[in-house]
């Protein structure tokens with residue numbers, strides 16, 4: 634059984650859509666996956682946004698969840714933590730540094746260019762080094778800082794933009810973006826070919 638945790642800001646738009654979509658795919662394909670979602674800046678018990686629910690309904694996907702503030706219990710529960718943006722990933726890793734080996738942005742985890750994967754690993758190591766040095770009152774060396782900036786410049790963007798407060802169409806576009814990654818995620822985890830749609 635694979636346990637996957639999706640993370641966004643409020644846990645009322647993006648990560649609940651991702652959670653519901655993956656759970657539905659797992660059900661349809663009989664895949665051994667458990668899914669949860671949480672927000673880095675939210676409180677427990679908020680309903681999923683109306684537009685997100687409408688988009689899910691349009692895809693015939695049930696949704697009956699409510700928001701959960703991220704905590705050590707859900708991070709420890711997960712085998713894989715997939716965030717909607719790099720900002721969420723940084724936030725999460727600052728609070729739960731032990732989760733470094735299982736935490737990725739959704740798009741980063743599902744993209745396949747090896748050179749980009751290597752760049753991301755190097756960048757994450759540099760950020761970890763930076764945080765450790767800062768905690769001890771130090772700084773990165775000028776070479777490390779230059780390298781960090783170079784990597785930041787050349788790594789493609791992996792963020793799924795926040796549709797909060799936007800139109801139903803914005804939520805649809807966001808859901809389509811998440812759905813594409815979901816097919817790639819299943820292909821990566823189970824070697825199935827992504828669905829053509």
Ligand SMILES: N[C@@H](Cc1ccc(OP(=O)(O)O)cc1)C(=O)O
Pocket residue numbers: 641642643644645646647648672795796797
């Ligand atoms: N902006 C909201 C919080 C919020 C942010 C983003 C958001 O979308 P998502 O659930 O996709 O992170 C939902 C809620 C507030 O001011 O309280």
